[in-house]
Amino acid sequence: MITHTNLARLFLVGVAAMGIYLALFGVSQDGLTLVPCPFFAMTGIGCPGCGMTRACLALTQGDLSAAWRFHPFSFLLVGLAVAVAFFPVSCQVLWGRVAPPVRSLIYTGLISLCLSLWIYRWFL
Numbered sequence: 001m002i003t004h005t006n007l008a009r010l011f012l013v014g015v016a017a018m019g020i021y022l023a024l025f026g027v028s029q030d031g032l033t034l035v036p037c038p039f040f041a042m043t044g045i046g047c048p049g050c051g052m053t054r055a056c057l058a059l060t061q062g063d064l065s066a067a068w069r070f071h072p073f074s075f076l077l078v079g080l081a082v083a084v085a086f087f088p089v090s091c092q093v094l095w096g097r098v099a100p101p102v103r104s105l106i107y108t109g110l111i112s113l114c115l116s117l118w119i120y121r122w123f124l
Contacts, residue, residue, distance in 0.1 A: 019060025048118040
């Protein structure tokens with residue numbers, strides 16, 4: 001059965017495996033394209049999530065500044081994945097205590113921040 005916990009663990013194992021591969025074979029994450037972006041392929045403009053894979057791989061190698069440069073939300077993504085993978089019950093209880101309107105506000109805020117970052121980078 002596929003659960004959030006299993007997905008978070010699979011994500012962490014995959015990122016860790018790729019990080020180890022990059023470290024062993026000396027491949028730089030700068031020019032790495034693991035997941036081609038369909039939005040970029042069609043428009044030539046990076047999507048709001050572009051750079052996330054490279055940022056997560058930079059985190060596995062301990063390069064925090066590169067991870068921040070690629071995509072600042074990688075810290076949030078990896079942090080949430082670690083929390084859900086290793087503390088699933090606590091996360092479920094904590095999220096269950098959050099009122100639905102507050103959940104909507106959190107989702108809206110995160111989406112707004114991500115889109116704001118995208119627009120900022122687009123004009124940079």
